[in-house]
Amino acid sequence: MSLYERFEKSFMPNYGIPPVALARGEGSRVWDVDGNEYLDFIGGIAVSSLGHAHPALVEAVGTQVATLAHTSNLFLHEPEVLLAERLLGLLKAPGRIFLANSGTEANEAAYKLALKYGRREGRSYFVAAENGFHGRTMGALSLTGKKAIRDQFGPFPVEVRFVPYGDAAALREAVGGECIAVFLEPTQGEAGVVPPPDGYFARVREICDDTGSLMVADEIQSAIGRTGHWFAHQAEGVTPDILTLAKGLGGGLPIGACVGFGDAGTLFAKGDHGSTFGGNPVSCAAALAVLDTVDLEHVQKVAVQLRSGLEAVEHPLLKGVRGRGLWLALVLTADVAPGVQAAAARAGFLVNALQPDAVRIAPPLVVTDAEVQSFVEAVPGILAEAAV
């Protein structure tokens, strides 16, 4: 029986059957179980920031697991303190950190933190964006603006009002004095790597300030250098009240973080929240290795090369390119994204059919000029194959 058949027999059907079974990786390259080689231009959904088997990650994780793999929150350890200090230093704003294991857990922490504020102030509802994605656990799911994955699991404990993403006037309408918090991504990832109009995030900040609502930036996909900045909100010149991180932070090791800035950092009292595995030493060591290794100048340089290379591709199936940094979508003129993903895999490139008409590209942040070049050169052929 093939690995695919064994997967299908033993796993719940929530993922379907993924089309490629990976065996190992090195840098931006991965090999499947049959020995086929691919350039990984999706990086485990913007997670493998250092690519695969990066020596800095191997060293940090190996040393830490051989020293102390777990403490629980009954005991503290140095890697978590170093990581919290390091994140606050990069954020350049006073705040406090909570460490979790995943994106959705980081958002659950943000949700509960905001709820503490809301209950104290007598506020009653959240605002989030249509098509936004914040995770699969019940709090984060309630904020997720995708009917197909949300509605069948309702009702949810707190009302969430949804507004069109990028529309500041609609947000202004929806956010009143009863609003607890506004949850938004700086660029919508799962919706198709959709950036907002210029100035939107600054307007969100103003609206939150005017109404006393907390601004929560979900940077689970957008942070840790992905857009060419440590955090996407930094490019917008605003600081949210609450920030959530995960994906690229651990470079493949599971870790999430919720940051509360200013007063939001001290809303939780002792006993209000917790996690047995959250902030475990191995994931913290991995995150520190990521933060030590990611080179923003390199990201910016290869991002320009990738974008201009893709924008120069002329093909009737390619409508355009959107996104920021090493986080782009090829926007197609027809609903052929699954065909493009399959053609790319046959050509030796892993990309992600994110929407029927959008293919996500999120290579490791250590991707080289030569690797970007080989992808750009392959795109016309991939599109031609997908078109037939």
Ligand SMILES: *Cc1c(COP(=O)(O)O)cnc(C)c1O
């Ligand atoms: C991936 C993602 C999440 C959920 O993260 P998980 O680790 O899968 O729980 C939440 N928000 C955004 C913006 C994401 O991209």
